[in-house]
Amino acid sequence: METLHVVIVGAGFGGLAAARELADAPVRVTLVDKNNFHTFQPLLYQVATSGLASADVAYPVRGIVARQENLAFRQATVIGADLGAKVLHLQHDEHEVEDLHYDHLVVAAGASTNTFGIPGVDHHGFPLYNLADAVRLRNHVLERFEAVDAEPALIDEGALTFVVVGGGPTGVEVAGALTELFKMVLRKDFPQLDIDRARVVLVEMQDHVLGPFSPVSQRHARRALEERGVDVRLGVQVARARGNQVTFADGEELPCQTLIWAAGVQANPVGAALGLTTGRGGRIEVLPDLSVADHPGVWAIGDVAAIVDAKGRAGTLLPQLAPVAIQSGRHVARQICCVAAGRPAPSAPFHYRDKGTMATIGRSRAVAELPLGIKLRGFPAWLAWLGLHLVMLAGFRNRISVFANWAWNWLTYDRGPRLIFRARSTKE
Amino acid sequence: METLHVVIVGAGFGGLAAARELADAPVRVTLVDKNNFHTFQPLLYQVATSGLASADVAYPVRGIVARQENLAFRQATVIGADLGAKVLHLQHDEHEVEDLHYDHLVVAAGASTNTFGIPGVDHHGFPLYNLADAVRLRNHVLERFEAVDAEPALIDEGALTFVVVGGGPTGVEVAGALTELFKMVLRKDFPQLDIDRARVVLVEMQDHVLGPFSPVSQRHARRALEERGVDVRLGVQVARARGNQVTFADGEELPCQTLIWAAGVQANPVGAALGLTTGRGGRIEVLPDLSVADHPGVWAIGDVAAIVDAKGRAGTLLPQLAPVAIQSGRHVARQICCVAAGRPAPSAPFHYRDKGTMATIGRSRAVAELPLGIKLRGFPAWLAWLGLHLVMLAGFRNRISVFANWAWNWLTYDRGPRLIFRARSTKE
Numbered sequence: 001m002e003t004l005h006v007v008i009v010g011a012g013f014g015g016l017a018a019a020r021e022l023a024d025a026p027v028r029v030t031l032v033d034k035n036n037f038h039t040f041q042p043l044l045y046q047v048a049t050s051g052l053a054s055a056d057v058a059y060p061v062r063g064i065v066a067r068q069e070n071l072a073f074r075q076a077t078v079i080g081a082d083l084g085a086k087v088l089h090l091q092h093d094e095h096e097v098e099d100l101h102y103d104h105l106v107v108a109a110g111a112s113t114n115t116f117g118i119p120g121v122d123h124h125g126f127p128l129y130n131l132a133d134a135v136r137l138r139n140h141v142l143e144r145f146e147a148v149d150a151e152p153a154l155i156d157e158g159a160l161t162f163v164v165v166g167g168g169p170t171g172v173e174v175a176g177a178l179t180e181l182f183k184m185v186l187r188k189d190f191p192q193l194d195i196d197r198a199r200v201v202l203v204e205m206q207d208h209v210l211g212p213f214s215p216v217s218q219r220h221a222r223r224a225l226e227e228r229g230v231d232v233r234l235g236v237q238v239a240r241a242r243g244n245q246v247t248f249a250d251g252e253e254l255p256c257q258t259l260i261w262a263a264g265v266q267a268n269p270v271g272a273a274l275g276l277t278t279g280r281g282g283r284i285e286v287l288p289d290l291s292v293a294d295h296p297g298v299w300a301i302g303d304v305a306a307i308v309d310a311k312g313r314a315g316t317l318l319p320q321l322a323p324v325a326i327q328s329g330r331h332v333a334r335q336i337c338c339v340a341a342g343r344p345a346p347s348a349p350f351h352y353r354d355k356g357t358m359a360t361i362g363r364s365r366a367v368a369e370l371p372l373g374i375k376l377r378g379f380p381a382w383l384a385w386l387g388l389h390l391v392m393l394a395g396f397r398n399r400i401s402v403f404a405n406w407a408w409n410w411l412t413y414d415r416g417p418r419l420i421f422r423a424r425s426t427k428e
Numbered sequence: 429m430e431t432l433h434v435v436i437v438g439a440g441f442g443g444l445a446a447a448r449e450l451a452d453a454p455v456r457v458t459l460v461d462k463n464n465f466h467t468f469q470p471l472l473y474q475v476a477t478s479g480l481a482s483a484d485v486a487y488p489v490r491g492i493v494a495r496q497e498n499l500a501f502r503q504a505t506v507i508g509a510d511l512g513a514k515v516l517h518l519q520h521d522e523h524e525v526e527d528l529h530y531d532h533l534v535v536a537a538g539a540s541t542n543t544f545g546i547p548g549v550d551h552h553g554f555p556l557y558n559l560a561d562a563v564r565l566r567n568h569v570l571e572r573f574e575a576v577d578a579e580p581a582l583i584d585e586g587a588l589t590f591v592v593v594g595g596g597p598t599g600v601e602v603a604g605a606l607t608e609l610f611k612m613v614l615r616k617d618f619p620q621l622d623i624d625r626a627r628v629v630l631v632e633m634q635d636h637v638l639g640p641f642s643p644v645s646q647r648h649a650r651r652a653l654e655e656r657g658v659d660v661r662l663g664v665q666v667a668r669a670r671g672n673q674v675t676f677a678d679g680e681e682l683p684c685q686t687l688i689w690a691a692g693v694q695a696n697p698v699g700a701a702l703g704l705t706t707g708r709g710g711r712i713e714v715l716p717d718l719s720v721a722d723h724p725g726v727w728a729i730g731d732v733a734a735i736v737d738a739k740g741r742a743g744t745l746l747p748q749l750a751p752v753a754i755q756s757g758r759h760v761a762r763q764i765c766c767v768a769a770g771r772p773a774p775s776a777p778f779h780y781r782d783k784g785t786m787a788t789i790g791r792s793r794a795v796a797e798l799p800l801g802i803k804l805r806g807f808p809a810w811l812a813w814l815g816l817h818l819v820m821l822a823g824f825r826n827r828i829s830v831f832a833n834w835a836w837n838w839l840t841y842d843r844g845p846r847l848i849f850r851a852r853s854t855k856e
Binding site (some may be wrong): 066142416 | 463464465481482483484488490491494500501502503504521524526559560570571572575577578579615616617618619620655828829832836844845846847848849850
């Protein structure tokens with residue numbers, strides 16, 4: 001029997017988990033990603049707020065999979081497929097195209113920001129979903145302060161007003177981190193500036209932050225944010241965004257040059273590009289075993305897949321979180337292992353084991369909700385958050401670097417690489 | 429007497445040294461740079477070869493000068509001046525212009541690459557003079573390997589041929605570091621690839637590398653490079669560069685997709701923009717005390733200044749090196765201190781004290797020539813090089829990070845952030 005070829009699209013949490021699970025299987029694995037690095041998305045907000053360097057949250061995929069002998073990495077973009085012939089069409093930077101035959105195709109392409117068609121947000125909003133987003137936001141935030149230092153009148157035009165839309169973990173974490181960057185670091189960097197004029201406004205359309213958390217954690221998070229000076233606005237929606245103004249649904253107009261969009265994600269459009277059926281948020285429809293109906297050998301996992309929550313109300317989908325991606329990736333890999341071993345695919349339904357959720361609200365504050373009803377708040381939750389993220393981080397070297405940076409930031413109230421820097425692909 | 433206002437253009441080694449020397453003087457200092465960070469240029473080649481992250485060699489200027497109360501930083505570009513009225517014209521990112529009145533103007537704008545008008549080099553060559561250059565080169569080198577991994581035939585088109593032009597310290601260091609990146613790291617990252625097909629060619633028009641060094645050090649450096657597999661070609665000049673080919677003066681054509689240009693620098697054009705007299709390499713003509721004739725209060729230091737070497741043959745200029753920049757910056761600052769203290773400017777001529785030069789040739793190999801005829805080679809020279817650069821590096825945090833990275837690289841034969849990443853100023 002010829003060795004099966006498994007192609008995994010996406011080197012995020014889900015794709016890497018699936019790849020690792022196939023390490024000892026009698027298959028050839030090709031892992032495809034448009035970047036040559038894996039991005040540790042949970043810490044992107046720290047790059048955006050100068051707490052970590054971009055290299056701390058990105059790790060070369062080839063470094064991660066170097067020891068897995070049945071795996072090859074391919075840096076390329078998926079531009080289409082012939083699912084009947086089981087051929088995937090790839091494009092490389094050099095605009096060369098490549099056809100890749102697969103026996104099993106695992107789509108793990110993740111998600112991208114969803115602006116829900118609100119006018120101006122696509123153009124003026126700052127998402128925080130990939131490394132380029134984070135560096136772009138960091139540059140923009142620091143440039144506001146440099147501009148105001150030269151021309152203080154710009155403050156009245158919203159140069160120091162930072163609106164964060166979305167009260168989920170990302171929104172809460174970036175809002176908290178911004179206030180700390182301003183009060184602990186930029187206060188020293190800009191002594192002539194009245195730092196208290198820098199405002200962070202957190203906007204959430206529901207009447208609480210941290211939707212998936214319990215009310216007690218929600219209240220704790222809100223209090224922690226307000227103690228840090230964040231203007232938390234609940235039950236509020238954004239109606240329109242301009243370069244120097246945000247308009248809310250109630251008609252209020254706020255001068256603001258920085259709109260950070262953490263209000264939602266949609267699936268990576270690769271599903272449609274492959275001709276697969278997509279549902280809510282562009283997520284690929286999957287059967288309970290995470291295979292795609294009518295397309296033998298095609299699977300979808302993680303953020304890009306519409307995975308029904310067996311335990312939830314009828315039709316509810318599992319959240320687009322790292323643990324779901326990792327567990328669904330392993331589940332699919334195990335199915336493929338069976339086929340590779342010559343056994344029939346068990347078609348076992350995927351069951352998600354919720355291991356809890358966490359969110360940090362800056363220095364020494366966090367909320368964590370673990371199984372068995374364990375709820376942590378404040379410093380213990382923050383330590384749990386630090387530990388978990390250090391363990392999850394890919395690459396021993398990155399773990400050391402991130403830990404050292406955190407220790408430094410915590411002990412000195414300092415921040416690291418607050419650089420305004422763009423690598424050009426061509427010379428100036 | 430009103431406080432004198434000293435404006436320093438450039439936050440490189442020279443500008444920072446001048447600023448520090450003025451810390452206790454009764455003057456107001458404004459430090460101007462187009463970037464908000466100081467770049468530690470001696471280690472740029474390690475960023476280009478994935479040994480260090482960009483944040484390791486860049487440090488926020490505001491962090492460096494935070495404790496200096498008589499200093500303000502301004503991120504802006506110099507677009508001109510009215511030297512008669514002692515007014516400097518600045519431009520900010522927002523295209524706002526600002527007029528800055530000065531009593532003393534210290535021009536410390538550094539240098540940029542000089543391609544000597546050789547056809548194609550401006551467009552196809554990769555300089556290594558600023559942080560953007562280094563990251564751009566790193567991206568390009570890693571992209572060659574990704575491309576070849578997908579399409580091995582590209583090797584015959586020069587995808588893995590890396591020509592380094594210039595046998596000075598920068599050329600020697602980048603050539604040595606490239607061979608180590610290939611043999612120690614990319615060999616593991618690209619197991620399917622015959623890494624020995626990756627070639628590094630070092631081209632020097634003179635008959636020896638490391639011009640300023642003694643013949644024994646030159647021979648040692650050349651031997652060390654050749655032991656690492658570098659094809660060292662002496663007495664050779666580049667006649668033309670194309671995207672996939674280099675043509676040498678003798679007519680030989682070499683397929684090559686990466687031409688690294690380390691063959692020379694010229695002064696930053698700011699001198700001409702300010703209407704100052706410039707000489708060889710666009711360097712600003714200065715009097716022996718580093719003041720500019722006919723323009724009271726204007727001084728030039730470091731790479732941008734044509735400083736005559738009092739000890740050298742008539743007309744020879746001091747080399748464009750960090751120690752010259754630092755010493756000349758301090759010299760000018762001391763002159764200004766005298767004036768600020770109400771004493772007449774001593775018009776003391778600047779005397780450069782040569783403290784020696786060093787160049788590293790990768791892992792555990794270097795050459796160092798210190799005063800009193802002390803010459804070090806191999807491991808001792810390498811340790812001296814490490815120590816000196818750690819001490820010179822701005823920022824305790826960066827010192828720790830660089831030291832940790834070096835220790836890691838040396839112990840594990842690994843490299844760090846081999847990322848292909850460009851921060852976009854706009855969204856894709």
